Every structure is written in structure tokens, then in C-alpha cells.
Amino acid sequence: MPSIQSFTIAYDALNEFGTFSEGDAITGIVTLALSKETSVQSLFVKAKGDADVHWSERSGDRSHTCSAHRRYFKLKEFLIPESANETVLPQGTHVYRFSFQIPSGSMPSSFRGTYGKIVYKLEAKLSRSWRMNSSAEREIKFVSKAVPNLHSLMSPQVGSTNKEMSFFSKGHVQMDVTVDRRAYAPGETMVITANIDNSSSSDMTPKFSFIWDVVYRANGRTKHENTVCQKVAGNCIKSKTKKEIRCEMKIPVDHILTVQNCDILSVEHHLKVYLDIIFAFDPEVLCPVVILPPGLAPGYQSNKNLGPYPTGAIGGPSNSDFPPPAMSMGPYPPHSGSYEYPGVQSYSAPPPAYPNNPPVYGGPLGVYSSQPTHMFGGYNNPVPQVPSPYGTPFSSSSSSSVLHPPPPPPQFHPAPSAPESQPSLPVPPPTAPAYNLLPSAPMMNSDFLSQSDEGPPSYSLLFPEKADAK
Template sequence: MPSIKSLTMTYDALNEYGTFSEGDTITGKLTLDLLKEITVQSLFVKVKGDAEVRWTKKHGDRTQTYTAHRRYFKLKQFLISEDSKDTVVPKGIYVYKFSFNIPQGSMPSSFRGSHGRIVYKLEAALSRSWRIDRTVEKEINFVSKSYPNFHSLMLQQVGSTNKEMGLFSKGHAHMDVTVDRGAYAPGETVVIVAKINNSSSSEMTPKFSLIQDVVYRANCSTKHEGVVIHKVVDSCIKPQTQKEVRCAVKIPRGQMQTIQNCEIISVEYHLKAYLDISFAFDPEVKFPIVILPPDLVPGPQPGVAVPPYPAGATGGSSNSDFPPPAVSMGTYPASPHSGSYEYRGAQRYSAPQPAYPNNPSMYASRPNAYPAQPAHMSGGYSNPVPQLASPYGSPFSSSSSTSVLHPPPTVPTSHPPPSAPEIHPAPSSPYNVSDPAPAYNLLPSAPMMNTDFLSQSDEPPPAYSLLFPSSEKSDAQQ
């Protein structure tokens, strides 16, 4: 007959999602049900967080294994101390409470993949002499809230691509793409607006894909996995046609959060907007998309103007992944009303047109086109993040296509004009100097000629014969 009927463990949830984050406190109970008296060496509970990767790769006749491990924290609490050596515990049911404070700091969210995992769990162990330890464990769902440049993730993203047709077609194609923001929670919708100018002789089909990129790292080697989460295909665009395309890509509920703070595992997302052209390289624009925990994405703020499309903030992203602008969005004709676009055969898009400081004439916009930003987002505009190279590299394999992500439009600020410097009289010199100061010419003067050929003179001009001897005399001399 066994001595231990059961050893169970429960913990208390902090929110409706059952998740824990940096700095949270985990509380729970460990229940020990004994059928008869036992002697215990120790009883403890511990919580820890670990990341590990493992995969194999063949190199000819041999197989190499790549592994890596990272530990983020480990906390241990004794319920029956091991210093007491053998402790007699009579028959009955015993309930032990425990509590742990998760350390502060940047730690990645829980994750399980085909070649690695990030696991946070509670473990309890009952040790007895000459017996196998009785253990129980429970995983906890850890969700990191460490996202740098959080305010910039709530801003609009804008990108452009242009393609010159090659052998099988003539003309060019241009596409401007706008994404309402850069971060979403699972279950939210990515709102995309694409303005396409097909000035070529080929048909093309706009397509939009949300892609997950998982990278495992170990022993100076990497292993990549790419999965298309969602794909939207729009109708075909005929040659010599302009069209505005609006589509929505929904983030699936329960989708894994973005992981960027783990050395050996990274989970990232990007939205790819491209034109499918037969017998040609497809021009495309890629936007990084960050998936946040549901309770981290802010809702609409009272008193803040709502943009034309839901769940988005006005402005452009200052995320450091965006390169500086290189392609103009001035291809499309503007309507008579400033700040709107108009296309033949398409519905008007009346969103404010961004005004960029580098080229104000091509990005004309009416004053105060953007509403004042809420106080909690002011840091995203006043402290822009330095621009870094895009993590996705060049999105084109063809040299005839160019693509660029534009930086965010900044909120116009007014500064008082600088005051004129005060004029003080020059101090009097102790010396009596009467010579005037030499004059300096700002521009170099033309060189002076030695003879003033325009001056009047009483002397007659030289005779013509002296200047040009007669040809007859020359012939006679010959």
C-alpha cells in the first residue's frame, strides 16, 4: 500500500488571461495527502525560466547537433527544511502555501516551437530516504511586457515601391501602401490601404500576407522557419489603370507574441504587400508588425481625433527599422481639396496627406493637418528613434524595382523667433587714431587696364597706312 495518495499544486491567477509578467507575484498552494505516516527529508517548491534550442544537420556522412540554453531566473522555497534532516509527517492532508516574486528585467515570453522552447514553470519535490522523489510541476504562461519604443509602435506606417517593366512589358508600376499602425494584439485587425498606378501594358494583382519568422540560434549557426499566417488577394488591375485597394488582415486569437529579447530564439512578424505580375519580379513592400499582449495595447483615448480607419494612430512610424525616404508619393494627382487623393474609377481617400520636411513642395498639406497628440504619446514624437537598417534587407531581387518605408510625419511645432542682439557702443580707444579703417570689398573687382581707352584726347588717331602697310609695297619688295 503506497504511503502518499497525492501531491498536487495550484497557483492563483492574476488576470483573465492567466498570464504573469516581470515583477508579478506568484502565490499558490501545495497539497500533500498521506495514507500513513512518512519520514521526509525535504519538501520544496521552485520556479524557473529557461530557453533551449536543439536541432541536427547532416554534413556528408556525419550528423552535427546544435544546442543552446539560457536561464533567466530560478527561485526556490523550502516548505519542509532539509536542515531538519528526517521529519516525521503523520497521516492526513497537509496544505502548504508558497509565494514568489518574479524578478524585474527583460525576459522573453513563453514559446514552444519545432526546434526550441521558452518555458516558465513551478516544480515541487518531496524527498525521502531510499525513495524516489515525488514531484509535480505546472507551467505558467509568461508574457513579457518589455517592448522598447512602445509609443512609436502605435503610429502609422507608410511605404512605396516602383517597378520599371522589362522584356515582356512596357511602362512602370507604382504602389503606395499605408498600414494604420505597427503593433496589434491577437484578435485585432490590420487595416491596409494601397494606392496603385499601373502605367504598364501588363495586368497585376495586389496581394497581402502576414508572415511569421522564427529563428533559432546555436553554435554560431541559425535555423529559420517562415509561416504565412494570413493572406488576402484582391482583384486584378488592368493596364493603364489607377486603383485604391483597402483590405483587412486579422491577427488570429491566441497568436504568439513577438519575441525580440531572447538570444537564441526570436519570433517576428512582417506584413508583405506586393503586386503579382506574370513573367516579372513582383515589387513589394514589407512592414514589421509587432504582436503585443492583449492588456498592453491601449484603447481609444477620449478627446482624441479618430483617423479614417479604425484602431490606428495618426502619423507615421519612427520605429528604428525604417530607412529614410527615397521614393516620392507624388505620383498621384491631388484633388482640389488639400490633403486628399482622388483616383479615376475609385472611391476617394480623404486621409490627411503627410507633409515631409525633406520635400515640402511634393508633400503639400494644409496647416494643422494632424491633431494634437495625447499626453501619453508625446514621447513618440518629441524623441524620435534613430533610423537603423531594416532587419529584412532589400525586399527586391530585381534591380528595376525600388521600395522604401517612409519615416513618420512630425507634429509641427512653433518656436518664437530669436531676439535681435543688443547693440552696445564701441569702447573708446585710449589712442588718438584719425586714420580711417581700410575698406574691404565683399566681391572681387575686375582687373584694371593700364590704358584708359575710353578717355578723351586731343591727339589725332594714327594713320591707317601706319597701322596697315599697303599690299603693293609688299608685292614690290617681293
């Protein structure tokens, strides 16, 4: 009777898809069930990622083999360390927990093809004296998030072709193709529009094909594997007519992802739009397509509410009829909170003005009124200023009374506009009269120094009493 009843390995899923990416942590357990007491030399777990390609080519009577291998990472953790003395495990079920951190960097997504594969897996191995090693494996699904120029994949792509007919037909054909964007996730729909000008004497049929192409590389040679995933045919376009064709093509949910960061294996997709013409070469337009994991594709929309404001508002409530600013996606998936809108935290925007949410200012409660809500929005978000109790010299009296009302008289005493209008002010002493010039000094309404044609006034003119005394 064997001593090992079962030996398994399992891991904890991080998301609903059960996938892992660069920098993720892999945790799980190794379960060892023993029917009797057993001596063990070591028990360890490995996590690794490898790419392999292999095919054979025959030339005459000779056969040539092409193969290549790439290792992206290998991690190892001992659950029962190696030692000179064996570890004795009692009868029963033993559970060991492990944890790995996937390295950062660009690594390709998992793939299995006819002539190659990219595999990431966990492997547990149990070593015993005078016994064969026992092992358990579990493959993990890895999706790469290293996608260059992710933002540019949101823009549409346009292609065109022009063909002059010959032999069995006359005239020419013009076709312009537009695809709504360049990247999609499995399960999304491509929208293709083709404007066709058939100025020839032949009838033709527009056709749409979604193709994925795998290229294997080893020993300076390449091997291609081409597969047509979907094919759609439109209605016939008669001679001397123009027509616009619209086609919607859904990508299968379990479709293979694009692989562009592996030097020995690549997976590429493209859309082929062509016109099927009898007895003529078919004009065609090829549009490259990138298949990304769910959540990373540019067309993926998130309905999360951002920060304390409603979705689509930045800095506070807005009554604007314009749509909110477009969210810029980076080379990483969107974060929660306000990180999806850079710069939100840098504004000192006021909180939303709700009926039960009175504004808070630096002055006494009830002295200052709240600013109207139309002053703040997603497109006009000034930094709020603390209101001054005396208003602002650059605002008119009417606007100042709305935004900065004067404080009550018992709390503040504004400066007088004229001495006679404020009887409550103290009367100045009679020995020092204010605002009165010398009685003997004449009033001068002009600058006499600027009068270059006349001489300066004489001393007797300015001080006649002192001149008579002399």
C-alpha cells in the first residue's frame, strides 16, 4: 500500500477571470495526505514561466529540427527544507501554504499553438530516500499588461484602395475603410464602415475576414500558422453604383490575446476587407487589430463614482451642458478614487452646495453668503478666495453686496466718508484744527514751478505781515 494517498497543489484566484499579471502575488496551498508515517527529504514549490517552439522541416531525404527556449522567471520556496536527517511526517493530511511575487517587467501572455507555447505554472515536488520523486503541477493563466502606446489604440484607423480594372472589365474601383478603434477585448464588437465606389463594368461583393497569425522563430527560420476566425459577406454591389457598407463583428469571448513581446513567438491579428470580383484580383485593405485582456482595452468603461462628487464632475457640481473631460488611460489599469483624473487633488475646490450643507468660511457663522453654484464646474474651477469683511476694491457696489455683504454695525465700524457725516466720532482739539490751511497762505491751483515764463513769487507776497514788520 503506497504511503502517499494524494498530493495536490492549488492557488488563490485574484479576480473573476483567474488571471495573473506582472507584479501580482501568487498564494496557495500544497496538500499531502499520508496513509502511514513517512520520512521525507524535502518538499518545495516552484513558480516559473517558459516559452518553447519546436518544429521539423524536411528537405529531400533530410529532416531539420528547429527549436528555441526562453525562460522569464523561476521562483522556488522550500516547505520542508533539505537536511541531513530526514523529516518524519505522521499519518494524516498535511497542508502547507506558499506565496510568490511575480517579477515586474515585460512578459508575454499565456499561449498554446501547434508549434510552440508560452506556459506559466506551479510545481510542487516531494523527495524521499530510495523512492521516486512525487510531483504535482498546476498551470496558471498569465495576461501581460505591458502594452506600448495604449492610449493611441483608442483612435480609429482608416485604409483605402484604388484599383484600375483590366482584361474582362473596364473602369476603376475605390474603397475607403474605417474601423472604430485599434484595440478590443474578447467579447467586444468591431464596427467597420466601407464606402465603395464601383465605377467599373463588373459586379462585386464586399467581404470581411478576422484573421490571427502566429509566427514561430528558431535557428534563423520562421514558421507561420494562419487561421480565419470569422468571415462575413455583404450584398452585391452592381456596376456604376456607390454604396456604404456597415459591418459589426463580435470577437469571441475565449479568443487568443495578442502576443508582441516574445522574440521566438508572436500572435498578431488583423482585419481584412476586400471586394470579391470575378476574373480579377481582389482589392483589399488590411487593418491591424490588438486583442487585450478585459479591463485593459481602451474601450473598457468603468462606472465607479470618483471622489465626493458625482460621476463626471471635477472640483464640484456643474451645470454645464458640455460632457466631462475624457479619462486618459495609461499603461496601467484605472485606479479607484480620484486618481483616474490627474490633478483633482491639486485644486482647492469647495464642497458641493446642498440645501443641508451650509458653506463654511473663515468669518462668523451667518455673516457671509455662499457663492452661487454656477461659479464652479468641471470647466471653470477657480481657486476660492477667503472673503474680506470690507469687500474688494475691484468690484462694484452691487456685486460686492451679493458676494461680500458688509458686517453688522455692532461688530465692525467702517471708515467715515466725511467728518461731518459721522457725529459720533470725537471732535478734534481746537488747538490743532484738521483739514485747514494757513489763513495767510493763498490757494494755489497751479504748479508755479512749471511756469517758465514768470519768476517765482516774492517773499512779501507769501508773508505780507513779516514784510511790513521789517
